Amino acid sequence: MSGVVAQARPAHRLTADLTSHLGVGIGAGSGWKILSQAGVDPAPRRAGPTWRQFLTAQAHTILACDFFTVDTVFLKRIYVLFFIELATRQVHVAGVTAHPPGTWVAQQARNPLMALDQRFGWLRFLLRDRDAKFTAAFDRVFTAAGIDVLRTPPQAPRVNAFAERWVGTVRRECTDRMPIVGEQHLSSVPTEYTAHYNGHRPHRSLGQQPPNPPPQVIDLTAARIQRRPILGGLINEYTQAA
Structure with missing residues (x-):
């Protein structure tokens, strides 16, 4: 028993070893209890950086992608494919169907x-989930450009947290607050919202700056502020008047 624990094996490997060598059936909960009493985590971290450390170090080289869905007023489901740059948080809506x-x-x-243009050369990784809609032909578009495709583990949405966070943002601030009639209507809504998100919406992780900030600097002591409604007044943008 001590030899198995010393090797710091996960609980399911421990139970398999006991069953095969001793012929004794043991549940995963018992295996976890044995490892816990020995001071060993069920799945100890192997050599190398953690996932958070990897994302932090490689953020400027990673592009993540995902789908989110919108249900129309006629109960028709529409899919939106988007990409997000981890370093800048800039979002690119690829298509709606x-x-x-x-x-x-x-x-x-x-x-x-x-859309990335000159920044394309900095990309090394594409992060995506295991959705069946991402086929081998999809991966080949990126591997042909020298970009490695990283697939998230099954049922692990937090691994692609940047994309998941943007899905929550666009739903709370846009699609959940307005009725969508159909595919043609939706094709314009994410485009307009993404332009606002990239050019005007502040981000705490970017020092309250948008991913692609405007060049002018507003002096609030002397400037006149102009309000510009977007998405029919759902969101307002404020800029310095000419």
Whole structure:
């Protein structure tokens, strides 16, 4: 028993070893209790950086992607494919469709690469989940450009936390607050909101600056402020008047 614990094996490996060598059935809970009493975590960290350390060190080289869905007033589900740069938090909406086959998703994969332009050369990794809509043809678009595709573990949304956080933001501030009629209507809504998100919405992680801030600096002591409503007045942007 002490030899098994000393090797710091996970609980399911411990129970398998006991069953195969001793012929004694033992549950995963008992294996966890044995490891816990010995001061060993169920799944100790291997050599190398943690996932958070990896993301922090490689953020400027990582592009993440995901889908989010919007249900229309006619109960039709529409899919939105987007990409987000981890370093700058800048978002690129690649496409909107009610039927996202693998061929369509692979075709839309080229859009963010064109949008990145000169920054494209800095990319090393694409982070995505294991959704079946991300086919081998989708991955080849990035691997052909020298970008490695990182797939998240099953049922682990926190691994792609940057993309998941943006989904929550766009829903709370935009799509959950306005009725969507159809695919054509939705195709314009994320584009307009993303322009606001990238150019005006402040981010705490960026020192209250947007991902792509405007060049002018507003002097609140002398400037006249102009309000510009977007999305039909759902959100307001404030800029210095000319």
